[in-house]
Structures are given as C-alpha cells and as structure tokens.
Amino acid sequence: xxxxxxxxxxxxxxxxxxxxxxxxxxxxxxxxxxxxxxxxxxxxxxxxxxxxxxxxxxxxxxxxxxxxxxxxxxxxxxxxxxxxxxxxxxxxxxxxxxxxxxxxxxxxxxxxxxxxxxxxxxxxxxxxxxxxxxxxxxxxxxxxxxxxxxxxxxxxxxxxxxxxxxxxxxxxxxxxxxxxxxxxxxxxxxxxxxxxxxxxxxxxxxxxxxxxxxxxxxxxxxxxxxxxxxxxxxxxxxxxxxxxxxxxxxxxxxxxxxxxxxxxxxxxxxxxxxxxxxxxxxxxxxxxxxxxxxxxxxxxxxxxxxxxxxxxxxxxxxxxxxxxxxxxxxxxxxxxxxxxxxxxxxxxxxxxxxxxxxxxxxxxxxxxxxxxxxxxxxxxxxxxxxxxxxxxxxxxxxxxxxxxxxxxxxxxxxxxxxxxxxxxxxxxxxxxxxxxxxxx
Amino acid sequence: xxxxxxxxxxxxxxxxxxxxxxxxxxxxxxxxxxxxxxxxxxxxxxxxxxxxxxxxxxxxxxxxxxxxxxxxxxxxxxxxxxxxxxxxxxxxxxxxxxxxxxxxxxxxxxxxxxxxxxxxxxxxxxxxxxxxxxxxxxxxxxxxxxxxxxxxxxxxxxxxxxxxxxxxxxxxxxxxxxx
Numbered sequence: 001x002x003x004x005x006x007x008x009x010x011x012x013x014x015x016x017x018x019x020x021x022x023x024x025x026x027x028x029x030x031x032x033x034x035x036x037x038x039x040x041x042x043x044x045x046x047x048x049x050x051x052x053x054x055x056x057x058x059x060x061x062x063x064x065x066x067x068x069x070x071x072x073x074x075x076x077x078x079x080x081x082x083x084x085x086x087x088x089x090x091x092x093x094x095x096x097x098x099x100x101x102x103x104x105x106x107x108x109x110x111x112x113x114x115x116x117x118x119x120x121x122x123x124x125x126x127x128x129x130x131x132x133x134x135x136x137x138x139x140x141x142x143x144x145x146x147x148x149x150x151x152x153x154x155x156x157x158x159x160x161x162x163x164x165x166x167x168x169x170x171x172x173x174x175x176x177x178x179x180x181x182x183x184x185x186x187x188x189x190x191x192x193x194x195x196x197x198x199x200x201x202x203x204x205x206x207x208x209x210x211x212x213x214x215x216x217x218x219x220x221x222x223x224x225x226x227x228x229x230x231x232x233x234x235x236x237x238x239x240x241x242x243x244x245x246x247x248x249x250x251x252x253x254x255x256x257x258x259x260x261x262x263x264x265x266x267x268x269x270x271x272x273x274x275x276x277x278x279x280x281x282x283x284x285x286x287x288x289x290x291x292x293x294x295x296x297x298x299x300x301x302x303x304x305x306x307x308x309x310x311x312x313x314x315x316x317x318x319x320x321x322x323x324x325x326x327x328x329x330x331x332x333x334x335x336x337x338x339x340x341x342x343x344x345x346x347x348x349x350x351x352x353x354x355x356x357x358x359x360x361x362x363x364x365x366x367x368x369x370x371x372x373x374x375x376x377x378x379x380x381x382x383x384x385x386x387x388x389x390x391x392x393x394x395x396x397x398x399x400x401x402x403x404x405x406x407x408x409x410x411x412x413x414x415x416x417x418x419x420x421x422x423x424x425x426x427x428x429x430x431x432x433x434x435x436x437x438x439x440x
Numbered sequence: 441x442x443x444x445x446x447x448x449x450x451x452x453x454x455x456x457x458x459x460x461x462x463x464x465x466x467x468x469x470x471x472x473x474x475x476x477x478x479x480x481x482x483x484x485x486x487x488x489x490x491x492x493x494x495x496x497x498x499x500x501x502x503x504x505x506x507x508x509x510x511x512x513x514x515x516x517x518x519x520x521x522x523x524x525x526x527x528x529x530x531x532x533x534x535x536x537x538x539x540x541x542x543x544x545x546x547x548x549x550x551x552x553x554x555x556x557x558x559x560x561x562x563x564x565x566x567x568x569x570x571x572x573x574x575x576x577x578x579x580x581x582x583x584x585x586x587x588x589x590x591x592x593x594x595x596x597x598x599x600x601x602x603x604x605x606x607x608x609x610x611x612x613x614x615x616x617x618x619x
Contacts, residue, residue, distance in 0.1 A: 126514050134523050137515035138530075143540040146511075150548035161555045165581070169479070172578035191565035194572065195580045197459075197476040199562040201486035205493030206558035209500055213551045220544050227540070427583070428480035 019268065024412050030405020037398035038113065046116050048395040054378050059396035060114035062370045063403060065225050065246065066253065067107030068151075069366055072222045073254020073290070075100035075155055075214055082211035092279060094422045095265065095414070096258045097159040102410035103254075104151050106403040111144055113399070140228040147224040154217055158210050165203070165424045168193035222247045229373070235316035236377035241304060248297040249369055251290035252336040256362035259283045261411070263352040263359070265420055274421050277350060284349035287362065291340035298333055316377065324389065325376030328368045335365025446617050447570035448590040449601035450577075451610035456482045459585035462608045463488040466587065469604060473593035477571065477586040479579075499557035500550045507549025512542035574616045588616070 040048060051058045078096040080086075112121045124135055124145040135142050167190035175183035193199070223243035230242045262283055266275040305317030321329045340362050343349040375390045414420070453459045459476055463485055466474055476485050515538040519525070524532045559565070571577060571588050580586050587608070589601045598615055605613040 126518065132523075134518045136525070137519050137541070138527070138534045138537040142515075143544070146541045146544045146548070150544045150551075154548060154551045157552060157555045161558070165480075169581040172581045176578055191559065192567060192569065193564065193581075194569055195477040195479060196562070197463075197478055197482055197485040198489055198491040199564070200478065200481040201483070201491040202493050202496050202558045202561055204481050206496045206500075206554045209497060209554045210551045213500070213504075213547050213554070217544065217547045217551070220540065220547070224540060224544070424480045 020412065020416060024409065027405045027409035027412055030402055031409055033398050034402020034406055037395055037402050038109075040395055041113060041399075042118065046114070048393060050391045050393045050396060055375065055390040057114075057374050057378065058390055059392050059400060060110050062367065062374045063400055064107055064110035064114075065370045065374070066367045067103045067110070067403070067407075068222055068225055069246065069250025069370075070254045070257055070363060071100045071103035071107060071151065071155065072218045072247070073251045074103065074258050075158075075254075076218050076251075077255060077258060077286075078158075079211040079214040079218070082208060083215075092258065092262055092275065092283065092421075093425070094159075094162065095261055095411075095420045097155070097162065098411060098414045098420075099254070099258055099261060101155050101159050102407045102414070103257075104148075104155050105410060106407045108148050108152055109399075109403055109406075111148060140224070140231055143224045144228060147221045150217055151221045154210070154214060158207075158214060161203070161210070162207060162422060163418060164190055164193050165195065165200075166419045166422060168195065169423055170419070219247060222250060229377070234377050235312040236320055236373070239304070239309070239313065241300065245297050245301060249294045249332075249336065250366060252287060252294050252340060253363040253366035255283070255287045255290050256336075256340070256359035258359075259287050260356045260359035263355045265415060267352060269415065269420060271421065274426065280355065281346070281349060284343040284355055287359065288340050288343040288349075291337050291362065295333070295337040298337060320372055320376035323376075325372050328372040328376065332365045332369035332372055335368065336362045337365075339365070446591055446598050446615050447573060448588055448596070448616045449598065449605055450571070450574045450586055450588045450614055450616050451605040451608055452576060452579075452612040453585040453587070453608075453610055454583075456485070456585055458609045459587060460484045460488055462587045462605075462610070465608060466589070466604070470595065471589055471593055471604075473590040473596070475571065475588045475590065477577075477580040477588065479582055479584070482585075495561055496554055496558050500554035503553030503557075504546045504550030508542045508546025511545035512538055515541065570616060570618065573618055575614050576612065 049058060049060070051060075074096045078093050078100065081093055081096075112118050115121055123129075123133075124141055126135055126137075135145075167186050171183050171186040171190050174180075174186055223246070226243035226246040229237035230239060232238060259280075262275055262280060266272050266280075301317075302321070305313060305321070309317070319325060339358055342354070342358060348354045378390070451462060453462065456478060459478065459482065463474070463476055467488065474489075476482075476489060478485065516533055519534065519538075520532045526532075570590075571586070574586070574588070576584070577586065587605070587610075589596065589605065602613060602615060
C-alpha cells in the first residue's frame with residue numbers, strides 16, 4: 001500500500017493547532033457580526049439597507065446569486081468527477097462538496113432575509129393555511145423556494161451519504177484508541193455501516209445516480225435565480241441568454257474557491273501526498289479553462305448588447321459597461337477571466353502563494369459581475385430624476401462579511417471533525433491500480 | 441455457565457482478490473447466508489454475491505415521477521379549481537410557470553429517494569450487528585477483508601463452518617459469539 005489514509009484520520013482526530021483555533025475564532029467573530037446584522041434587520045426592518053427605488057435589489061440579491069454560483073460550480077465539479085470516475089475525485093471530491101454545502105447555506109440566508117417580513121417566509125410553501133390562501137404558482141418566488149430547498153437538501157445528503165463509510169472508519173479508529181465517547185459520536189452518524197460488499201454495491205449505485213441527478217438540479221438552481229431576473233422587464237435583465245450567462249460566469253467562483261481550499265488544506269493538514277502536485281495542476285488548469293469559457297460568455301454579452309438587441313437593451317448595456325457601472329463590469333472581467341489565465345504557466349500554478357489569491361480573486365470578480373448585473377441593471381430608470389446611485393449601508397456590508405465568516409466557520413469545523421478526502425476512494429483507487437499492475 | 445450460541449464464523453483476508461475467491465468457493469460449496477465486508481467497494485465480490493443495484497434506480501425513478509406529478513398537480517388544482525385568480529385574462533393553468541418547480545421537485549424526490557432507498561435496502565441505520573463481535577473486525581473499515589458465514593444458514597454447524605473457512609487463503613479464522 002503506497003499511500004496510507006492515516007494522515008487523513010490523524011488530521012480529524014488530533015487536537016487543533018493554533019492556526020486552526022485562530023481561524024475559527026475569527027470566523028466565529030464574523031458569525032457574531034452576521035447574527036447582529038440579522039437581528040438588526042429583524043428588529044428595524046429592511047430600511048436599514050441601501051435599497052430604495054429604483055434599486056429594489058442590492059446586496060441581498062448580489063450575494064445570493066454569487067453564493068449560489070459558488071455552490072453550483074463546486075457541486076457541478078464534484079458530480080462530474082464522480083460520474084467520470086476521474087482520479088481527481090479521490091483528492092478533492094469531499095471538500096468540493098463541503099464548499100458547495102457551506103456556500104448554499106450562506107446563499108439560503110439572503111432570499112429569506114430580503115423578503116421584508118422574513119418570519120413569514122413559510123408563506124411560499126403550499127400548505128392549507130387558515131387564511132385559505134395559497135402561494136401564487138405563477139410567481140418565480142415558488143421556483144426560488146423549491147430551487148433553494150432542493151439544492152440544500154440534495155447537496156447535504158450527497159455529501160453525507162458519501163461520508164458514511166469514512167465515519168465508520170473514524171468510529172473504529174477512535175474505538176481502537178480507547179476514546180469511546182468519540183467512537184459513539186462517530187458511530188451514531190455512521191448508521192451502523194459495516195462495510196458489507198452488497199451495501200457498498202448499492203451505496204456506489206445510489207451515489208453515482210445522485211451525482212447524475214445533481215447536474216440538472218444545479219443547472220436549474222442557478223437558472224432559476226437568473227430566470228427571476230429575466231422574467232422582469234428591466235432591459236439589462238430581460239434576455240434569454242441570462243441563465244446561461246449566470247451559469248458559465250459562475251464557474252470561476254466555485255472552482256477558484258475549491259482550488260484555494262485545496263492549496264490551504266494540503267499544507268495545513270500535511271496531506272500533500274493525497275492532494276498531490278498533479279491534482280493541483282489539473283485543478284488550476286480547470287480554473288483557467290472555466291475563466292476562458294466565462295470570457296466567451298462576456299464576449300457574447302458584449303456582442304448581443306451592442307449589436308443584436310433593441311435600443312433599450314443597448315442603452316442599458318452601454319450604461320453597465322461604459323457608464324457609472326464600468327469599474328464593476330471590467331473589474332469582473334479582469335479578475336474572473338484574465339487573471340486566471342496566469343495559471344496556464346506551469347511554474348505559477350504550482351505555487352500556493354499564486355494559486356490561493358488567484359482563486360479567491362476569481363470569486364471576487366464574479367461578485368463584481370453580480371454587482372454589475374443587479375445594480376447596473378437597475379441604474380437606468382425611465383425617469384431621469386430617478387437615476388440615483390445605489391450605496392450599500394453598513395448593515396449590508398456586515399451581512400456580506402458575516403455570511404463569508406459563516407462559510408469559513410463551516411469549512412473549518414468540517415476540516416477538523418471529518419476526513420477532508422474520501423478515504424475509501426483512496427483505498428479503492430489503490431486496489432484498482434494493483435490489479436492493473438498485475439495484469440500488465 | 442453455558443456459552444452463548446455462535447452467531448457465525450468469520451475469516452479475515454489481506455487482499456480483495458482472496459475475498460472474491462473465498463466468496464466463489466463458499467457459493468460453490470452451497471453456503472447461502474453469507475456476508476462479505478471490505479474497506480472499499482469490491483465490484484467483483486458484489487457480483488459473486490449476486491448483489492443487484494437496480495432497485496435503487498427504480499425507487500429513484502418512481503419517486504421522481506411521483507414528486508413531479510404531485511408538484512404540478514398541486515399547482516394545477518389550486519390555480520384552476522381551488523383558488524383561480526384572473527390576472528389580465530391569462531389562463532389559470534399557466535404550465536410554463538408551473539414547470540420549473542415541478543421539475544425541481546421531481547429531481548429532489550428522486551435524489552432523496554435514491555439515497556434513503558439505498559439505506560433502507562441495506563437495512564441501515566442499525567444499532568448493532570453480530571459481525572461487530574468478531575475479533576479484529578474494526579479493520580474491516582481500514583485495510584482487511586472479511587467473509588462471514590452466518591448461523592442463520594440451515595447447514596451451519598460451528599465445526600464444519602470453521603473447517604471450510606480454514607481451507608481458504610485466510611490470515612485468521614474465528615467463531616463469532618455474542619460477547
């Protein structure tokens with residue numbers, strides 16, 4: 001056995017290092033900020049935000065579309081790896097799923113909070129209420145409710161079911177070390193997994209089937225967000241190309257975060273042999289490819305916006321790309337399309353100090369694109385007097401920082417408590433390699 | 441004090457191929473109640489045991505269709521019969537607007553049913569299983585492979601089961617008793 005899974009188990013079972021504690025402390029402080037921002041919103045109302053006519057949507061929808069994009073790209077990546085049985089999945093699948101889960105949790109906050117009366121969000125569920133009223137099924141809000149619900153539930157289950165066999169390993173390791181309380185805790189979540197070959201067979205079938213189902217689900221989750229924009233009459237949004245544009249330009253954000261996470265994890269948990277240089281190489285090139293695809297989508301947007309569409313759309317696009325919104329628009333292209341092209345150079349993509357900022361800045365670039373779309377789209381009112389700029393308030397910044405901290409805290413706790421790579425996949429991969437060698 | 445009745449007999453292997461060979465030998469010898477344990481999926485062993493994964497897919501397909509039908513049906517019934525709203529003379533059965541939710545709910549039901557159905561078919565969650573009494577079984581989740589002949593087998597006799605397992609390429613053979 002060339003690669004042992006021991007470091008992965010050890011990382012989950014050893015006491016936390018100072019770096020982890022400091023990171024967790026910062027993240028929890030950020031979560032406290034989030035709690036304060038949410039509390040302020042619930043008590044004082046949505047007036048504490050910078051939204052006002054014509055800017056009915058601001059940070060709430062920017063962050064929502066952005067987080068969904070990250071979740072989307074990360075899950076899409078994980079699902080494709082499972083379906084193609086790609087060697088990379090052993091190294092990055094588990095935490096790509098974890099990134100998706102943490103991001104979708106952060107995303108799910110926003111549509112609820114931006115309702116105005118968030119405590120009534122259950123009105124979007126079809127249930128026989130005493131009022132005798134039902135949701136308006138013609139409304140995109142109903143799609144949104146199911147889109148987010150399905151995304152959260154399926155991402156969480158996909159991740160958890162893949163985790164069950166590894167929880168059984170942790171249960172047995174903890175029991176061997178005599179830590180019975182810990183063994184019981186892991187054992188509870190391992191659901192009595194005993195590695196039966198027949199169980200494995202069904203487990204793998206179900207896992208791959210759900211990976212196949214995740215693909216259309218994800219596309220619909222992001223497209224539903226885009227469709228909500230597209231069904232309005234705002235010129236910059238009312239385009240059939242918007243759903244595809246949102247899915248494609250979202251890819252660099254998820255892949256960038258996964259790449260940065262991979263670079264951090266392999267050093268922080270000393271698992272360089274499991275997430276090896278070859279894996280980092282493929283991941284970095286994938287981000288560069290996604291950035292190219294995103295670039296093609298921007299080129300199409302510029303072409304349609306400037307040439308093919310009617311005068312209202314042309315004017316709206318010109319305002320976004322060359323008016324007051326220009327810094328956000330071109331900033332997005334710079335960070336999420338051009339900057340990742342550096343990764344085509346092998347010398348650069350193998351350096352953690354290059355890969356981490358490039359990955360995170362690609363995600364930031366996608367945020368700028370969502371800003372450009374949401375704020376820039378609403379910038380042009382039909383009455384000149386209404387053309388006021390949108391300025392986010394401190395409460396909105398606190399919400400953004402807080403949701404990023406929530407994302408970080410979930411990932412830090414995940415990295416500590418459970419194996420960050422799928423151990424059974426590593427064993428499986430090795431046994432397949434042994435067989436291949438014998439056959440040679 | 442009388443010793444508890446054995447739950448079965450177990451053999452431990454270091455290689456997956458040895459486990460597959462042992463399963464084939466046991467099936468050929470006529471053992472019917474047997475279970476194999478491995479730290480990772482062993483497709484050959486599953487085939488040798490006659491495992492079928494198709495029910496998982498059928499459960500998913502059935503649940504997916506049911507979920508989509510219920511989602512569309514709810515929207516249709518409520519909008520057309522229970523609480524029709526005339527919005528600018530648009531048809532109450534607004535199928536283009538009903539489809540995205542119906543489709544998402546269908547995928548949601550299919551995915552949840554595939555995962556929960558898999559657990560249900562596997563008989564999980566389960567608090568305990570006799571095989572956990574076996575010596576060294578904790579390595580089944582790490583690097584060892586096990587073949588477990590269960591006492592439910594009508595032809596199970598402790599002595600003959602142990603003798604059969606000793607004839608295989610096992611590193612350890614032992615009787616499993618509820619401790």
